[in-house]
Amino acid sequence: MALSLALILVLALLFIGIFEKLKLPSLLGMLILGILIGPYGFDLISSDILTISADLRKIALIIILLRAGLGIEKKALKKVGISAVKLSFIPGIFEGLTIIVVSTYLFSLSIPEAGMLAFIVAAVSPAVIVPQMLSLIDQNRGIDKGIPTLVLTGASIDDVFAITMFSSFLGFYGGTHLNIQRQIFNIPLSIIIGILLGLISGLILVYLFKKYHFRDTRKALLILSSAIILTGIEDFLGDLIPIAALLGVMTIGFVLQEKYNKVGRRLSSKFNKIWVFAEIMLFVLVGAEVNIHLAFESGLAGMLIITAGLLARSLGVLISIAGTDFNWKERFFTIIAYTPKATVQAAIGAVPLAAGVESGELILAVAVLAIVITAPLGAVGIKYSGERWLSKGL
Numbered sequence: 001m002a003l004s005l006a007l008i009l010v011l012a013l014l015f016i017g018i019f020e021k022l023k024l025p026s027l028l029g030m031l032i033l034g035i036l037i038g039p040y041g042f043d044l045i046s047s048d049i050l051t052i053s054a055d056l057r058k059i060a061l062i063i064i065l066l067r068a069g070l071g072i073e074k075k076a077l078k079k080v081g082i083s084a085v086k087l088s089f090i091p092g093i094f095e096g097l098t099i100i101v102v103s104t105y106l107f108s109l110s111i112p113e114a115g116m117l118a119f120i121v122a123a124v125s126p127a128v129i130v131p132q133m134l135s136l137i138d139q140n141r142g143i144d145k146g147i148p149t150l151v152l153t154g155a156s157i158d159d160v161f162a163i164t165m166f167s168s169f170l171g172f173y174g175g176t177h178l179n180i181q182r183q184i185f186n187i188p189l190s191i192i193i194g195i196l197l198g199l200i201s202g203l204i205l206v207y208l209f210k211k212y213h214f215r216d217t218r219k220a221l222l223i224l225s226s227a228i229i230l231t232g233i234e235d236f237l238g239d240l241i242p243i244a245a246l247l248g249v250m251t252i253g254f255v256l257q258e259k260y261n262k263v264g265r266r267l268s269s270k271f272n273k274i275w276v277f278a279e280i281m282l283f284v285l286v287g288a289e290v291n292i293h294l295a296f297e298s299g300l301a302g303m304l305i306i307t308a309g310l311l312a313r314s315l316g317v318l319i320s321i322a323g324t325d326f327n328w329k330e331r332f333f334t335i336i337a338y339t340p341k342a343t344v345q346a347a348i349g350a351v352p353l354a355a356g357v358e359s360g361e362l363i364l365a366v367a368v369l370a371i372v373i374t375a376p377l378g379a380v381g382i383k384y385s386g387e388r389w390l391s392k393g394l
Contacts, residue, residue: 004046011037012280025379027128027283031342032376034287045288053285054347060282061127061343062227062249063274068130068152069253070268071137077254080150083321087154089161089187091316091338095122096165098312099305106301109359115169116352117363121309121370123162123344126246127282128375129155129337131275132382142390147330151337153250154320159344160194160244161187166348173357190242197233198248201226202255209263219263220270227252286371289346295372298365306370310339329389336385340378341370 349367353360
């Protein structure tokens with residue numbers, strides 16, 4: 001496993017350098033590297049690393065969400081609050097319903113099967129979006145209107161909505177008697193509980209840091225451990241109490257930045273350094289999950305489903321940001337920023353197949369195809385449109 005880890009790091013640094021020279025997003029290089037050296041490519045990664053891949057990816061995602069929380073200011077959050085709430089579910093509803101209609105027509109799927117496919121594909125990827133938004137914040141692009149904050153906040157909640165809807169349709173398929181009103185109610189409830197747990201964790205950490213002296217490295221490790229425990233609580237109690245743990249993780253960073261700004265700025269710098277390693281593990285291992293051969297089994301019909309879903313999502317984004325003072329370039333940037341898919345599709349794309357769903361293999365194929373198409377195009381689109389269409393703040 002140690003040799004595989006060294007191989008990943010060396011090759012990732014090489015690919016990052018190449019893609020930066022080509023002026024392409026480095027995460028695109030890491031995704032491609034993962035596909036090449038993963039089990040569906042040249043199979044150069046130890047099976048031991050692949051066994052713990054899900055945990056490594058989750059830790060890496062926690063790190064970037066903590067960094068995101070530390071980078072959000074209350075002023076920016078207030079500015080985009082209502083639009084962020086609308087972005088968290090309206091585009092997902094538009095995309096999900098469109099995919100249900102199109103997939104039942106093209107593949108003759110039952111409604112529960114089409115619903116599972118729809119909300120696996122509909123989820124956007126915080127792993128792709130959040131680092132790009134933080135990069136734009138560092139460049140002072142779009143910050144006068146809070147555009148990067150709007151996108152990273154909305155995208156983080158979008159996943160909560162998509163996963164809850166997917167779980168509902170999986171339950172319908174399995175014959176579980178689910179109360180649809182309760183499932184819908186669970187979405188805001190999970191968000192509230194996640195934010196509340198993050199708020200409590202953040203306040204406890206602020207108290208400890210003010211009362212006791214810790215080196216910043218130890219503070220960062222304590223914050224990371226607290227965030228991992230928070231996601232562990234979701235895993236343990238998720239069947240009983242809905243918890244949007246990743247939103248809680250971001251809240252921890254936000255509370256630290258608001259309540260202890262001096263330390264928050266220093267910790268943000270620490271997490272930037274940790275992210276150098278975590279980013280490589282996240283995107284290379286996400287790439288390693290992609291079965292490029294399976295992706296094309298869904299063929300033209302799979303591409304039509306994804307395209308129809310993205311067009312519907314784009315309409316949902318425009319409706320969500322209606323009434324803002326965004327110009328048309330900024331509106332189109334927001335549409336592009338809301339297209340990449342990777343994290344959820346890699347994590348739960350195979351769940352229907354494992355659960356014995358008749359069309360499970362087809363669902364997995366379309367989920368993988370969604371990663372292959374949208375993650376690279378979205379990453380490149382965000383980089384170029386962000387640098388060209390978002391104004392630079394003073």
